[in-house]
Amino acid sequence: MTKQFDIVISGGGLSGALMALSLIDCKNEKGKPLSIAIVEANPVLKDPSLTFDDRVLALSHGTATYLNSLGLWQQLKEVAEPIKNIHISDRSFYGKARLYADNHQVNALGFVVEMSLLGQALLERLKEKNKLSGNLTWFTPDKISDITWQEKHVEITLNSETKLNAKLLLACDGVHSACRKLANISVQESDYGQSALIANVCTAIPHDNLAFERFTETGPIAMLPLSKQSSATNDSRCSLVWTLPPEQADKMQSLSDTQFQTELERAFGSWLGAITHVGKRDVFPLKLLMADEQVYHRMALIGNASHTIHPIAGQGFNLGVRDVNQMAALIKTSLDNNQDIGQFSALSEYASKRKLDHQQVIGLTDSLVTLFSNKLPPLVAGRNIGLKVMNYLSPLKDALVRKTMGY
Secondary structure, eight states, X not given: OOEEEEEEEEOOSHHHHHHHHHHTTOBOTTSSBOXXXXXXXXXXXXXXXXXXXXXXXXXXXXXXXXXXXTTOHHHHTTTOEEXXXXXXXXXXXXXXXXXXXXXXXXXXXXXXXXXXHHHHHHHHHHHHHHHHXXXXXXXXXXXXXXXXXXXXXXXXXXXXXXXXXXXXXXXXXXXXXXXXXXXTOOEEEEEEEEEEEEEEEEESSOOTTEEEEEXXXXXXXXXXXXXXXXXXXXXXXXXXXXXXXXXXXXXXHHSOHHHHHHHHHHHHOSTTOOEEEEOOXXXXXXXXXEESOSEETTEEEOGGGTEEOOGGGSOHHHHHHHHHHHHHHHHHHHHHTTXXXXXXXXXXXXXXXXXXXXXXXXXXXXXXXXXXXXXXXXXXXXXXXXXXXXXXXXXXXXXXXXXXXXX
């Protein structure tokens, strides 16, 4: 028997769960809560235990504001470490710039939080909401194996052979999106020729809620402030993202902890003193991926299903949150106007509104990658002059801060 839903969300990770939470209070044309299904390949974890090595996300001020509107921030604000200032510098050169939250009338430019804690908060909030409305159904562990597009609905078949019908399918199923592939939406992919080495580390000098972006001859180093709640020592804890050529990243991953600490101290400098502890190191290749189309008949791509970008500006997840926000707003407008939530005009509006934001963020990211991963003397000189100029010209700093804050 085919199960009927207003909306099916493919993927119950952070983007998918956030999409569901953004829509769970909506009412359909009959005044009843929208019926929503989430199809998730992995079993939903309950009460994850924190470890020193938990991966983290940088949340922009705009993302934090959106999470607050969904009732999530009350739980997250106790564990999300604020970024009050950002220090940008170039190793071995004088160029540097500082961005201050106080100068922009906010308490923080952004926040850093463990992915598992954000995921836990999302699931708890969804469970709490669903107790009242009962309009959310999970299909997990399961995957979408086939999609048939009809004029007024989408027919979906799962690996379990369960069949679902929906007015709208939202693909929140990540970089290897099954929905995108089944719709034959092509992607533009380019290899940055770089890898990211990520790890959580401890430093002798407290971070004081200061984030660092340090440009070196091998690539940028980002050091983000973390809470001490799961720290293995009493020292200050930070999240490291070190961009390196692939062969150097592999070499750094294979070093002993002591050798790695020495290399990191040499590249990063003495801003936070000695590196006193190094957690598990992971390396992954950096690629830009952009789907050629953001929408299809009764289907839209959200988050990493649509785009993956370089982590240099920390904007990947935040860009996906703005996808969620935009889609939720358009669905609510369609419902308010008694219109079909899967109509192509609304989906086209989503695609056009997201296109500019995607282009701006990817343009900024690619410019930073080109400028700060290049050893050519004219570019090195230019970026140092640029950092000095930006530090004294408010309009330049304001423009960078607004994009960093997610506006």
